[in-house]
Amino acid sequence: MAAPDGKALFPNEGDHLTLPSPTVTKERSTPGERKITPKPKPYLQEQGKSLINQLSISIRIAQIYDRENSVFLKQMENLFNLVSSLLEKEQVLNINSKQGYLFVNEARLKFSLDGYVASKFIMETFRKFGFESLLIDTPVSQQEIDEFIFILAQANAEGEDPFERLQNKLLSSNLQHIRIEKFASDWEMGDDSSPENQKKQAKRRFFKTISVAQEMVESVKTGRSINTTKSKRAIQFLIDQLIKNETNLMSLTAIKNFDEYTFAHSVNVCILSVSLGARLGLSKGKLSELGFAALFHDIGKVRLPLNILNKPGELNEEEWMEVRKHPVFGVKTLLSKRSIDRFSTRAMVVSFEHHLKPDLSGYPPLSFKKGINMCSRIVTIADVYDSMTSGRVYTKTPMIPDEALRKMLQEEGKAYDPVLLKVFINMLGIYPVGSVVILDTGEVGVVMKANPVELSRPEVAIIADSTGKKEKIDTVDLTKTDEATGKYTRAILKTIDPRQYDLDIARYIY
Ligand SMILES: [Fe+2]
Ligand SMILES: [Fe+2]
Known part of the structure; x- marks a missing residue:
């Protein structure tokens, strides 16, 4: 039996096993890209803006009314419902204020005029207490939301280290699913255009x-x-x-x-x-x-x-x-x-x-x-x-x-x-990423990316040519064919153990 491209599953061992057809259709886009159904999140933009608005209203109300007041309680219920519906989709909410923008998870919120005042108020609140991130985690309770808003609204940003004081108050209130962090971590919003x-x-x-x-x-x-x-x-x-x-x-x-x-x-x-x-x-x-x-x-x-x-x-x-x-x-x-x-x-x-x-x-x-x-x-x-x-x-x-x-x-x-x-x-893939392979051209390569359609034809970084020169030369796609003959230009002959050749594959993956 053979793999989908007609080759034995482990050709170098002559094994005879069949792989199932892929259960999930992969989109093959540009070379080097493989995707698992990307899902845009338009709801984050809309509900994110509502969240900022509701947060702003809640803090202001909590600055005026006491905790038992029905206006406060009603507003907290609205905020809790919105947070819960977002958490159902996102599990964790991370509200960031960074470089003049507000983000909810990875979505940068774009405010029109009517949301502007609320966004400024929230950014100013974050700034004066010295935190960049507010994290809300599943399963946050109504009580925790009430407590957090109340503490934040009543906290004093004057004096030394307002962040520390607010943080201590939150910690002593045993809020298990809400926390603030001084810096929005840099792993969230990097430039990933290239x-x-x-x-x-x-x-x-x-x-x-x-x-x-x-x-x-x-x-x-x-x-x-x-x-x-x-x-x-x-x-x-x-x-x-x-x-x-x-x-x-x-x-x-x-x-x-x-x-x-x-x-x-x-x-x-x-x-x-x-x-x-x-x-x-x-x-x-x-x-x-x-x-x-x-x-x-x-x-x-x-x-x-x-x-x-x-x-x-x-x-x-x-x-x-x-x-x-x-x-x-x-x-x-x-x-x-x-x-x-x-x-x-x-x-x-x-x-x-x-x-x-x-x-x-x-x-x-x-x-x-x-x-x-x-x-x-x-x-x-x-x-x-x-x-x-x-x-x-x-x-x-x-x-x-x-x-x-x-x-x-x-x-x-x-x-x-x-x-x-x-x-x-x-x-x-039958040659997982990191496998070191010998090609029929005599070259040695490291598998960089599996090919879900033709399992025995992954993308390979050539690290040595047939003369044994050890240098990263190029990444080649083994599905490439010769224009004149229509035949594949390269194929995998067998895998080798990198330790026997003193190869450090990390060098090629980084
Ligand atoms: Fe384990
Ligand atoms: Fe284990």
């Missing part, structure tokens, strides 16, 4: 998410509560980035030689899971939950002894017994969060199930039969793939990407959901 800038933005978001993952782990270790607003926001940015340009983020997951690989692993699993979820047509809300759960899938490992986690050699049986506790530790850690919402419940399920196989073998051992949640089945595949190709988590020697996929296919059905696995392979 492919080069898009690449930079993807990189910045990738590393920022790694630092969020690192921060979460530190919080758990030191007994502080997990700041899930930050992680939800990070995931939202990753999803937006994946919608804009999937290739850039996906290629970053191919780099495994980070010092702090543990955190990069969580982010890689998050990116791979969300990309797979997007191909299954999950809504943005569901993708956020999936991404969140993926980011936290191994959170239980913070409770494992360091000597086991960092052991350079193979683990003995006793140490394995400890490692097998991390899914349950994960649930316990997430349960200790101050508030439980649908994100944390989803994350608990995924933490518990991500090492369970479809036949319920794996761990933790179960004394009852149950189906495995789809998010867990997705995360399992992304987790195993990233672990195998990194050689850091469960095996000490990294596998090359196509070898890892082949191994996973061999266990298909027993260890993984077979349909999800096929969609996953279809997504990565």
Whole structure:
């Protein structure tokens, strides 16, 4: 059997397996771009402006009336309804005031004359208290909205450090789903007009998410509560980035030689899971939950002894017994969060199930039969793939990407959901990004971008010509044909292990 372009799935190994046709139609636009159904958000512009207006009215009313007054209560109800309807679509609301503009999430609001006064008032409020970002997270309550507006309206911006004083008041009021931040983070509004800038933005978001993952782990270790607003926001940015340009983020997951690989692993699993979820047509809300759960899938490992986690050699049986506790530790850690919402419940399920196989073998051992949640089945595949190709988590020697996929296919059905696995392979291509390949021209290349239509013809950066010269020469599309003969100019002969040739693929991906 053959892949869609007539080649055996793993031609260099003579394997005979068939891939399903892609489940989601990919738009192939300009070379270098691959998209997952971009969704414009006109509602953000309209509802964003209403939000600014309602915020402005609410603060002014709260400056005049007391908290029990019916005018205040009625206005708070209006504001809460608007916030809730936006949160249903966006999960986290990030209102920024920056360089004379207001933004709601990534939409820059354009005010006409009638909205001008409200926008100026809100910008002035942000300015005088010295914050650039107001974050509202799901599931914010009516009570929290009332409390926040009341505190903000009554706060005094005169004197030293008004930000600090306001921040302290908000923190002591136990507002779990509303926070202010001094600076709007620079990962939101970069210039992404050129492919080069898009690449930079993807990189910045990738590393920022790694630092969020690192921060979460530190919080758990030191007994502080997990700041899930930050992680939800990070995931939202990753999803937006994946919608804009999937290739850039996906290629970053191919780099495994980070010092702090543990955190990069969580982010890689998050990116791979969300990309797979997007191909299954999950809504943005569901993708956020999936991404969140993926980011936290191994959170239980913070409770494992360091000597086991960092052991350079193979683990003995006793140490394995400890490692097998991390899914349950994960649930316990997430349960200790101050508030439980649908994100944390989803994350608990995924933490518990991500090492369970479809036949319920794996761990933790179960004394009852149950189906495995789809998010867990997705995360399992992304987790195993990233672990195998990194050689850091469960095996000490990294596998090359196509070898890892082949191994996973061999266990298909027993260890993984077979349909999800096929969609996953279809997504990565039979030569995943970061694979090092030998071409029939004698050249050596690094796969930069999968081709969802012709799986064996990805885009490849040529890093050595047939004489063995090691230089990045050009990126070529293997679907290119010779004008005169109509034949393909290049084809992949086989994949090689970059370590054997002392190649650092990160150099080509950055
Ligand atoms: Fe795990
Ligand atoms: Fe993992």
